[in-house]
Amino acid sequence: MKNDRIVGVSVLRKEGRDKVTGQAQYVDDMTLPGMLYGATVRSQIPRGKIKNIAFGSGIAWDEFVIVSAKDIPGKNRIALMANDQPCLAHGAVNHPEEPILLLAHADRHLLPKAVAAVSMEYDPLPGVFTIEESESHSEIIWGTDNTFKTYLIEKGDVDGVWEKADYIVEGEYATGAQEQLYIENNGIIAAFDPQQGITVWGSLQCPYYIHKALMALCNLTEDKVRVVQAETGGAFGGKEEYPSMIAAHAALLAIKSGRPVKIVYDRMEDMAATTKRHPSRTRHRTAVSRDGKILGGEIEFTIDGGAYTTLSPVVLSRGAIHAGGAYYWPSVRISAKAVATNVPPHGAFRGFGAPQSLFALERHMDRIAQVVGLSAAEVRRRNFLRPGQATTTEQIVRDPIDLDKLLNRALELSDYRAKRELFAKENRAGTSRKGMGIAAFLHGAGFTGSGERNLSSVVGVEGCADGKVQVLVSSTEFGQGTKTVLCQIAAETLDLPYEKVEIVQADTNEVPNSGPTVASRTVMVVGKLVQSAALGIRQTLAGSGLLDGSYSAAEFGDACRKQVAAHGRFRSWARYEAPNDVFWDDARYRGEAYAAFAWAVYVAEVTVDLTTYRVSVDDFVALQEVGRVLHPVLARGQIAGGVAQAIGYTLYEKVVWQNGRMQNCQMTNYIMPTSADLPPIRVFFEELGNIHGAFGAKGIGELPMDGPAPAIVNAMEGALKLRFNSIPLLPEDILEALLSDSGRQSEPQPAGGER
Amino acid sequence: MTGPLERPTPCELSLHVNGERRTVHVYPMERLLDTLRDRLGLTGTKEGCGEGECGSCSVLMEGALVNSCLVPVLQARDANIVTIEGLAAGSELNDLQQAFLQCGGAQCGICTPGMILAAAHLLHKKPQPTREEIREGLSGNLCRCTGYMQIFEAVAEAARRRGMATP
Numbered sequence: 021m022k023n024d025r026i027v028g029v030s031v032l033r034k035e036g037r038d039k040v041t042g043q044a045q046y047v048d049d050m051t052l053p054g055m056l057y058g059a060t061v062r063s064q065i066p067r068g069k070i071k072n073i074a075f076g077s078g079i080a081w082d083e084f085v086i087v088s089a090k091d092i093p094g095k096n097r098i099a100l101m102a103n104d105q106p107c108l109a110h111g112a113v114n115h116p117e118e119p120i121l122l123l124a125h126a127d128r129h130l131l132p133k134a135v136a137a138v139s140m141e142y143d144p145l146p147g148v149f150t151i152e153e154s155e156s157h158s159e160i161i162w163g164t165d166n167t168f169k170t171y172l173i174e175k176g177d178v179d180g181v182w183e184k185a186d187y188i189v190e191g192e193y194a195t196g197a198q199e200q201l202y203i204e205n206n207g208i209i210a211a212f213d214p215q216q217g218i219t220v221w222g223s224l225q226c227p228y229y230i231h232k233a234l235m236a237l238c239n240l241t242e243d244k245v246r247v248v249q250a251e252t253g254g255a256f257g258g259k260e261e262y263p264s265m266i267a268a269h270a271a272l273l274a275i276k277s278g279r280p281v282k283i284v285y286d287r288m289e290d291m292a293a294t295t296k297r298h299p300s301r302t303r304h305r306t307a308v309s310r311d312g313k314i315l316g317g318e319i320e321f322t323i324d325g326g327a328y329t330t331l332s333p334v335v336l337s338r339g340a341i342h343a344g345g346a347y348y349w350p351s352v353r354i355s356a357k358a359v360a361t362n363v364p365p366h367g368a369f370r371g372f373g374a375p376q377s378l379f380a381l382e383r384h385m386d387r388i389a390q391v392v393g394l395s396a397a398e399v400r401r402r403n404f405l406r407p408g409q410a411t412t413t414e415q416i417v418r419d420p421i422d423l424d425k426l427l428n429r430a431l432e433l434s435d436y437r438a439k440r441e442l443f444a445k446e447n448r449a450g451t452s453r454k455g456m457g458i459a460a461f462l463h464g465a466g467f468t469g470s471g472e473r474n475l476s477s478v479v480g481v482e483g484c485a486d487g488k489v490q491v492l493v494s495s496t497e498f499g500q501g502t503k504t505v506l507c508q509i510a511a512e513t514l515d516l517p518y519e520k521v522e523i524v525q526a527d528t529n530e531v532p533n534s535g536p537t538v539a540s541r542t543v544m545v546v547g548k549l550v551q552s553a554a555l556g557i558r559q560t561l562a563g564s565g566l567l568d569g570s571y572s573a574a575e576f577g578d579a580c581r582k583q584v585a586a587h588g589r590f591r592s593w594a595r596y597e598a599p600n601d602v603f604w605d606d607a608r609y610r611g612e613a614y615a616a617f618a619w620a621v622y623v624a625e626v627t628v629d630l631t632t633y634r635v636s637v638d639d640f641v642a643l644q645e646v647g648r649v650l651h652p653v654l655a656r657g658q659i660a661g662g663v664a665q666a667i668g669y670t671l672y673e674k675v676v677w678q679n680g681r682m683q684n685c686q687m688t689n690y691i692m693p694t695s696a697d698l699p700p701i702r703v704f705f706e707e708l709g710n711i712h713g714a715f716g717a718k719g720i721g722e723l724p725m726d727g728p729a730p731a732i733v734n735a736m737e738g739a740l741k742l743r744f745n746s747i748p749l750l751p752e753d754i755l756e757a758l759l760s761d762s763g764r765q766s767e768p769q770p771a772g773g774e775r
Numbered sequence: 776m777t778g779p780l781e782r783p784t785p786c787e788l789s790l791h792v793n794g795e796r797r798t799v800h801v802y803p804m805e806r807l808l809d810t811l812r813d814r815l816g817l818t819g820t821k822e823g824c825g826e827g828e829c830g831s832c833s834v835l836m837e838g839a840l841v842n843s844c845l846v847p848v849l850q851a852r853d854a855n856i857v858t859i860e861g862l863a864a865g866s867e868l869n870d871l872q873q874a875f876l877q878c879g880g881a882q883c884g885i886c887t888p889g890m891i892l893a894a895a896h897l898l899h900k901k902p903q904p905t906r907e908e909i910r911e912g913l914s915g916n917l918c919r920c921t922g923y924m925q926i927f928e929a930v931a932e933a934a935r936r937r938g939m940a941t942p
Contacts, residue, residue: 040873041863045818204885253885254885499883661920696910
């Protein structure tokens with residue numbers, strides 16, 4: 021480990037120079053000859069039958085290319101999991117942003133008026149807009165019971181635990197929708213050629229998702245669909261599945277017009293129509309012993325999936341598996357459900373269900389602490405998972421993780437105890453109140469359960485005749501540092517300078533399917549494959565006698581040149597193989613849910629202004645164990661960025677809904693944190709390593725989204741002695757809680773009778 | 776993007792962009808952002824929100840930091856405009872660009888051109904800003920990736936190097 025030259029060092033970001041000079045080409049920076057601009061006509065009602073479509077006067081309609089569902093060559097579906105989402109509504113609409121028609125014109129400035137001039141006549145049907153309305157079955161809007169998916173995770177004898185409990189602690193917690201708010205809006209360019217088929221360029225995370233969707237939609241074979249990622253200006257999950265929809269639309273317009281078509285959403289359309297984080301409701305009922313130990317519990321985790329299945333089953337799965345958090349549950353029953361509503365489908369967003377269920381759990385742990393009469397730190401300490409213990413899915417913790425130590429260090433770094441004492445004194449007077457809050461949690465890296473086995477990802481590494489090395493992956497760069505870290509891994513493995521390794525643009529004609537760039541899997545899973553493939557290059561050169569022992573970059577280049585001259589293109593491939601000691605039962609949802617967990621303890625210090633109810637986070641300590649840190653600057657950037665996004669989730673970002681439609685789809689009224697709103701975000705790492713990841717790395721990208729919300733709300737409760745059980749908490753929400761008595765902390769009440 | 780269907784007649788107008796005099800045919804109410812991107816091919820200036828909230832389209836106009844999505848191009852007649860393309864001298868990165876690259880100030884890169892111009896503007900006004908002045912000075916430019924910490928570090932680093940260069 022000590023001898024590594026490149027891994028662990030903060031080398032310069034591969035595409036960084038292009039980004040700081042403005043040369044990087046994002047999709048809206050690209051123009052093709054003869055290109056048209058596309059726009060989308062959407063539903064105006066949440067649910068109903070389309071009776072008639074009328075094209076208003078004053079528009080030169082013959083200048084426009086117009087596409088409807090009947091122009092679709094293949095299946096009118098966006099292929100993903102359940103294939104229930106139409107590409108264009110045909111006959112009926114199920115949410116207020118559902119695409120119905122597509123228009124294209126050479127002058128993009130003419131499109132908004134044309135879109136507005138199309139009017140629909142509907143037979144409206146009643147919609148359902150919340151989890152509760154969906155559960156009531158007053159209207160069945162999806163399947164037979166409005167339910168996309170359920171899971172049941174059971175461990176031990178929960179039913180027998182209640183009579184042994186000294187306390188039964190109950191709580192209900194809720195989280196709102198959140199917009200990813202990447203600064204680059206979604207966009208795609210499509211071009212069609214009868215011989216070559218469809219090519220799309222765009223802002224996207226998962227080239228092969230789009231590849232699959234376009235094959236089915238356009239009825240084309242694999243070789244007739246090409247997907248190329250342009251530089252992508254942020255994604256956070258928001259460009260995982262929805263770009264397939266936009267690519268489908270651009271492709272249909274390109275096929276019909278015979279010209280390249282660009283669709284770039286403006287901010288309002290992007291916020292209103294594309295996916296957001298799933299709103300959630302979590303109910304806890306926990307049996308606790310007199311000394312604060314969890315004996316068992318029931319957890320009901322429910323998410324609002326929106327109008328179509330999209331990725332809700334997997335978001336639900338991750339949320340359910342994380343619902344027990346970093347604690348040992350001798351027995352537990354986790355019932356999870358994703359329900360349908362008439363809102364635009366919710367989708368992937370950093371954390372993917374875990375921030376929702378962990379918010380509930382980490383609020384609930386503070387509640388348990390109050391009921392039992394222990395400190396927030398102590399109740400966690402008494403319940404932490406320890407090496408050798410089994411998680412809720414009965415995965416044995418193999419990391420030598422010491423969460424006590426992590427907690428102690430976080431408390432020291434944040435000066436937790438001294439500040440708590442100080443605030444307890446200071447809070448008696450003045451116009452503001454201060455508090456400290458803790459969250460301890462974990463995040464599983466990679467696909468859940470048999471997910472990685474099913475993906476069966478492939479990567480390639482190529483030794484070129486000029487001595488350069490190319491990494492071939494469909495894993496995409498959208499800010500996290502994919503290109504940089506994968507090149508570091510290859511360079512380290514091949515004993516070459518970082519500059520000698522390049523990454524090929526994510527283009528389905530050029531790169532194999534290394535899986536989607538999601539689930540904190542890139543460095544750990546794809547990185548490990550890059551390491552294997554690079555090792556293959558080394559072994560081949562050694563085997564053919566061209567290289568042995570240690571070598572210089574020049575000697576390596578010489579060997580590659582000879583290899584290419586003798587055998588042609590010199591590539592080494594690696595395919596994912598599941599470790600043989602990993603067991604997962606999909607039917608019972610038991611076993612090794614994740615190849616690795618990252619562990620964390622976060623501490624927030626907050627001030628609440630009693631005049632304005634503005635909450636400011638004054639200090640934030642983010643301490644985590646993430647395996648080996650391969651690039652300190654990038655890793656710190658991931659954590660700080662995630663914490664900032666989660667502070668927004670907690671205190672600023674509120675989606676205002678009306679009849680299934682987002683009302684505040686502008687940056688003016690949907691507020692994300694600015695540089696002046698954030699505390700110093702102090703990032704610290706512990707590094708235990710991980711046998712499954714490249715050079716000991718684990719996933720890191722999503723972890724920081726999980727902890728800040730409960731840490732901040734726990735701190736707010738400490739400051740105001742008010743029990744907040746939902747986020748976001750804007751000043752008006754705090755005022756409302758203060759005015760009502762419902763949130764007021766009462767004396768700890770044993771819920772189930774003290775024994 | 777609510778232009779009338781009958782498009783007005785373009786008019787001729789000159790402005791100085793990155794030190795060069797450019798003459799363009801523009802619609803009078805066209806956004807400076809569109810003139811830069813569509814007519815002059817300077818796509819380093821980005822559109823994030825189109826309403827002056829995010830700062831991705833920031834450019835310097837007569838030395839002032841402006842959101843080019845809110846500036847009708849007629850207001851920029853004869854003005855001196857600096858975009859991200861005008862910062863580096865040839866292939867040499869300017870010190871702020873270098874610092875952003877080294878400190879992790881750029882992740883996805885979409886806010887970066889505007890952020891670097893905002894930082895340049897800040898350092899011009901306050902060559903040695905405090906941490907608080909950096910926080911405030913950049914608060915008109917949104918970044919969703921970094922949590923801003925490494926952007927602050929980059930600006931402080933550039934200021935430090937400038938301070939060393941001119942004792």
